[in-house]
Amino acid sequence: MKLKEMLSDCQLGKQPKWDGEQIITGITDSSKDITDGMVFVAIAGFEQDGHDYIPHAIEQGAALIVGEHDYPEALPIPYLKVTNSRQALGQLADKFYRHPSGRKRVIGITGTNGKTTTAFFLKHLLEQQGFDVSLIGTIYNEINGIQYPTPNTTPNAEKVHELIAASQDDFVVIEVSSHGLTQYRLEGVAFDYALFMNLQHDHLDYHKTMAAYFEAKALLFDKLKLDGKAIVNTDDTWGLKLAERLIAKGIAVITVGHQEDANLSIKKMTNQAVTLDISGEVSVLDPHMPGEHNLYDIAMAGAVIQDFGYPLADVTRQMRSFSGVPGRYEIVHLKNGAHCVIDYAHTPEAVSSILKSMHMDGAERITHIFGFRGNRDASKRDEMIAASAGQSTRVILTTDDLNSIPEETMRQEYAEYQHKFAGMHQIDVLMDRTLAIQTAVSDAREGDWILLTGKGHEKYKTTFALPTASDKETVLYLKNSEK
Incomplete structure (x- = not known):
């Protein structure tokens, strides 16, 4: 693509040596990735300012610099000043990759809990109908059947457009985080379907209030294509508010909930299956993953399948071959x-739901092991412990990700929670996560249950006593060590 084509609707400042015929070879916000002919977008990040790396980008062969700051020095290449570099990155990437989401059927899923599971359910069900499906999400990105590691739930804008452009699959399913929306990582992406799962107490260290958190999630629905549809869980109070707002705007909304007038009306939920009524036609969906939270996830995925004209009556059979979701x-x-x-559960509601599901599965004695992340939302911690202690026989507080918080500081905080909740149930503190798991396994009797939450599929960032790198590895290591 030529530079003048990329900037055809931008106002370029007066800079020397601007050659509109210059061929642009790529776009990035990392100066270390620059090669000849690329655009460097300087972003003022939370820890580093990309504007400091402009000289390095030029040395590496950048053809254009985009930034928010005034740049008084005369540069040998054009400098485009913009109001918001993050937004510009998405707009320019969308243009460079020639609006890839416009050529694909793209499904976005947002919500505090359930994004990953719903994405995996939906991918599997679409594949059962004979489609190829790309996935951009928390656990990995999968494009054209090849899996790639991912550092974030939602990659940066350039990467999102690159992945969509690279996909030769029929659908692209994207997990959409509130951080990704407010940081313009989805800028320029147009969606055929946008799913709202729920909104629960989380990320208030970033969003400050639930209202602001909701507005961040709602940004996804501004990105629907003209014929795009919203699918909303109206059992969630925030979801009901969103549905009413979208309907008032004239946006097509498919509602899922216990309300009689919901498009997919939930008539019954057990621990294993959800019964849905769609215009008088009743279907029972069993995701083969127990728990109310998973039933909502399969109902939301089913809403997409049903809207495409495929019978929900086939979903239970099709889910028998589902291999599960890591973590x-x-x-x-x-x-x-x-x-x-x-499990990855990291909110009070998610913890409560999974413990309830375990009891319905027959669990009587449950040891729950979890911890808190340093420098993260501390306002939900009391609710987390209350949710756990109220349904567990024993709680073990342990290390999650310290995020530069000294271990002793976290230990002291745990001791305060021990004292505060002492009258509810047994609460122990074992800071080494692997030894906490080992203790629970050693103390367990036949029929006991152990719940490990917060990390799910994630690798440990801390070195612990046992030679393992994740909760699952630790459990399997201990299992193989059992006599």
């Missing part, structure tokens, strides 16, 4: 007859 209600049966569940 989401993964069960390991130990040799001593105990059962261990590994």
Whole structure:
């Protein structure tokens, strides 16, 4: 693409040596990735300012610099000053890759909980209908059947457009985080479907209020194509508010909830299946993953399938071949007859839901192991412990990601929670996460359950006593060590 084509609707400042015929070879916000002919977008980040790396980008062969700051020095290449560099990155990437989302059927999923599971459910069900599906999300990105690691739930804008452009699949399913929306990582992406799962107490260290958190999530629905549709869980109070707002705007909305007038009206939920009524036609969906939270996820995925004209009556059969979601209600049966569940649950509602599901599965004695992340939303911690202690026999507080917080500081905070909740249930503190798991496994009797939450599929960032790198690895290591 020529530079003048990329900037055809931009106002370029007066800079020397501007050659509109210059061929642009790529776009990035990292100066270390620059090669000849690329555009460098300087972003003032949370820890580093990309404007400081402009000289390096030029040395590496950049053809254009985009930034927010005034740049008084005469540069040998054009400098485009913009109001918001993050937004410009998405707009320019969309243009460079020739609006890839406009050529694809793109589905975005947002919500505090359930994004990953719903994305995996939806990918599987679409594949069961004979489609090829790309996935951009928390656990990995999968494009054209090849999986790639991902550092964020939602990659930066350039990467999102690059992945969509590279996809030769029929659908692209994207997990959309509130951070990704407010940081313009989805700028320029147009969606055929946007799903709203729920809004629960989380990320208030970033958004400050639930209202602001909601508005961040709602940004996704401004990105629907003209014929795009919103699918909203109206059992969630924020979802109901969103549905009413979207309907008032004239946007097509498919509602899922217990309300009689919901498009997919929930008539019954057990621990294993959800019964849906669509215009008098009743279907029972069993995702083969227990728990109310998973039933909402399969209902939301089913709403997309149903809207495409495929029968919901086939979903239960099609889900029998589903291989599960890494780090989401993964069960390991130990040799001593105990059962261990590994899950990413990291909000009070998610913890409560999964514990309720375990009790409905027959669990009587549950040891729950979890921790808190340093420099993250501390306002939900009391609710987390209350949710756990109220349904667990024993709680073990341990290390999650310290995020530069000294371990001793976190230990002291845990001691305060121990004292505060002492009258509810047994609350222990074992800061080494692997030893906490080892203790629970050693103490477990036949029929006991152990729940590990907060990390799910994620690798440890801290070195612990046992030679393992994740909760699942630790459990399997201990299982293999059992006599």
